[in-house]
Amino acid sequence: MTIKVLIADDQAMVRAGFAALLNAQEDIDIVGDAPDGVAAVTETTRLRPDVVLMDVRMPTMDGLEAAKRILSAPEARRPRVLMLTTFDIDDYVYEALRMGASGFLLKDAPPGDLISAVRIVAAGDALLAPSVTRRLIEECFKARPALRRSSRLDALTPREEEVLRLIARGLSNPEIAAALFVSEQTVKTHVGKVFAKLELRDRAQAVVCAYETGLVTAGDPRES
Amino acid sequence: MTIKVLIADDQAMVRAGFAALLNAQEDIDIVGDAPDGVAAVTETTRLRPDVVLMDVRMPTMDGLEAAKRILSAPEARRPRVLMLTTFDIDDYVYEALRMGASGFLLKDAPPGDLISAVRIVAAGDALLAPSVTRRLIEECFKARPALRRSSRLDALTPREEEVLRLIARGLSNPEIAAALFVSEQTVKTHVGKVFAKLELRDRAQAVVCAYETGLVTAGDPRES
DNA sequence: TCGCGTCTCACCCCCTGGGGTGAGACGGGC
């Protein structure tokens, strides 16, 4: 089964070039193109491509807005969107990925990259330009440098770490005591030791510390 | 200038194969190899490669631990580490990236991918297997849906939000008062209103709320 | 065997922080 691709770019030359390149592949079929964001959205709903190659900068409606509309469609027949850009402007990257774009590619990438990129996103995977990947990783983990975590947090005993984890979920001392089946006084002792070891003043700072070190994470699924 | 590469893998066949493949490139030079994690660390310090190809599963010390030690070296002459794995086990991925690995590649990737991967990480960029990229993106953004933020937090007045932001940095009431040039009593009023509006019990829960809604973010650079 | 670390708990002090009520000043909208 061939991969149906729609190309959205304001430069006719670019559309033609990409179309020629991709149409030369047996498993890829260009089903349509669009010179601006508005057309990209309408053509996508009309032609139902598997993959939309979307330029970021376009007249009437930019690629981000167009991608947003396309990706807000019901999941069932929603196409994958691969963003293309001449420069790697980071703000756009995060915005596009947040909206659910499957990848971000620089236009000066080797032709082979574009072809394999189409296959990858069609398969449901994602793909980023290397420089973009680097920044995404940093963005994703900058909050939790491994050193900061180990350096201070590993001074804690398992029990103390467990207590800190509960503090970081907003539990009071009596609640923690109930959760761990120990007396409130015991909890207070643990809490005090945690504060002393991590040089914290109160539980509010402990919560900050837990998030900043990565002990707990915003949107953490382990909040059972 | 050639890229000096060290290969760490417990299977001699794999080492030989990768070495042959990479040595065939003009700009890449295999300077050494290691059959386990311990050797990987010692050889890295001895040979100072630019890039270390590190298998995840190895005897005596696994690739993650070895990568951790290598990446905890002083920044100046620290090599890039590209993790290799047969299966894409996600736990390992995050752990490795958290520690500062430059990428994660599946061993069954096309040979060309490995070669370009070495060049990419040597250049300071990063590279992930497509399936890994997809999950990293999800991981990176699932925690901060734009919607969750507006839901409850927009009931706060600007001043209250400002106070919450300071609470979320671990400041006490007197400290917040000093920061905002108001009396401590005023701060207490604001704090009380924030708690009432967001149904919070104490500042620890307020900190949790601030992180979970995305008002503040772990590793937030705006911590001046 | 003797330590050492951890986990457990108790009693003390007392200050910060959370809760209630009330109120003056300022600004914008009806």
Place this chain on the structure above:
DNA sequence: GCCCGTCTCACCCCAGGGGGTGAGACGCGA
């Protein structure tokens, strides 16, 4: 004009949390 929301501040109350000291029980390794 008036009202309403916001920001400011004050006084009160007191429970909970943070800080110190001490101590018994257990397991582990030297």
